[in-house]
Amino acid sequence: MSSRLKKNNRERASKRKLEDVPLTPMIDVVFQMLIYFVVTFEIPDRLTEMKVWRPQGESSAPTSTEPPDNITIYKVRPGASPYTLNDRGVSIASIRNYVFRLADNNPEQTVVIKATYESKHKHLVELLNLMSEAGLENISLFSAQ
Amino acid sequence: MKSKSDIEPVNLTPMIDIVFQMIIFFVFTLDLEREKFDKELEIAEAKKAPEIIEFIPASIYPQVLRDGTVKIGSAVVNERTFRGIIQGAIKNSGGRTDIPVLIYAEGETPHKHIMRIMDICSQEKLYDIRIIGLLEKSK
Numbered sequence: 513m514s515s516r517l518k519k520n521n522r523e524r525a526s527k528r529k530l531e532d533v534p535l536t537p538m539i540d541v542v543f544q545m546l547i548y549f550v551v552t553f554e555i556p557d558r559l560t561e562m563k564v565w566r567p568q569g570e571s572s573a574p575t576s577t578e579p580p581d582n583i584t585i586y587k588v589r590p591g592a593s594p595y596t597l598n599d600r601g602v603s604i605a606s607i608r609n610y611v612f613r614l615a616d617n618n619p620e621q622t623v624v625i626k627a628t629y630e631s632k633h634k635h636l637v638e639l640l641n642l643m644s645e646a647g648l649e650n651i652s653l654f655s656a657q
Numbered sequence: 658m659k660s661k662s663d664i665e666p667v668n669l670t671p672m673i674d675i676v677f678q679m680i681i682f683f684v685f686t687l688d689l690e691r692e693k694f695d696k697e698l699e700i701a702e703a704k705k706a707p708e709i710i711e712f713i714p715a716s717i718y719p720q721v722l723r724d725g726t727v728k729i730g731s732a733v734v735n736e737r738t739f740r741g742i743i744q745g746a747i748k749n750s751g752g753r754t755d756i757p758v759l760i761y762a763e764g765e766t767p768h769k770h771i772m773r774i775m776d777i778c779s780q781e782k783l784y785d786i787r788i789i790g791l792l793e794k795s796k
Binding site for chain 1: 669673676677679680683684686687695696700701702703704705706707708709721759763764765766767768769771772775776778779784785786787788789790791792793794795796
């Protein structure tokens with residue numbers, strides 16, 4: 513009987529010790545962390561990526577890179593009509609039709625984009641986006657004056 | 658009148674549980690790679706290109722502004738520094754040259770500034786060059 517009493521007393525004493533652990537500092541720190549995360553939390557922009565090959569790199573690029581079957585030049589120029597296809601000024605809609613036809617024939621087709629120095633980056637991105645939509649992945653990018 | 662000892666202690670356990678769950682959520686959703694981009698830059702839309710689900714660690718993210726300024730993270734770098742960063746990255750990866758370079762440029766940037774970056778990458782034998790486009794701007 514007395515041993516049970518002692519055991520109960522011991523259990524009660526250890527419980528009390530556990531209860532006595534001060535949680536306040538931990539809660540303070542945890543709340544500070546929470547406030548930091550809430551204040552700095554931002555929903556990130558959703559981004560896309562488009563891979564390009566640079567011509568000067570191709571000579572020493574991985575050997576898996578196949579040489580282009582055909583070379584088609586889209587020049588991205590500054591100004592109102594920024595695109596040419598084989599040196600003929602065209603709209604983005606015409607390029608779109610052409611690119612989709614190319615992709616239908618051979619999705620492995622290499623396309624060469626030639627961008628002039630002063631052309632805007634957004635036009636290049638628009639073309640690369642079009643290539644991705646058509647499923648063309650072998651894109652070489654030249655820069656020219 | 659109730660004395661101090663009569664007031665029952667508030668049970669904090671559920672609140673601490675919730676707070677910890679919130680912290681775990683924020684820690685896991687924190688993507689440090691994404692922090693490297695300046696959200697103020699107006700990058701061009703490319704809605705049909707493959708989305709970047711996860712950023713490859715150790716990639717290089719040059720940001721090119723419309724005036725030709727190049728930034729890595731929030732620091733403005735010149736060509737020499739950028740080249741040094743690339744050389745350092747190659748050295749740290751044990752001489753690997755398959756480190757991706759993701760160019761994050763404003764839509765209005767003239768191509769010549771992008772070309773400069775690409776040329777440095779090619780000269781340092783980094784050929785995995787990718788252009789970043791915008792799929793959806795966060796609200």
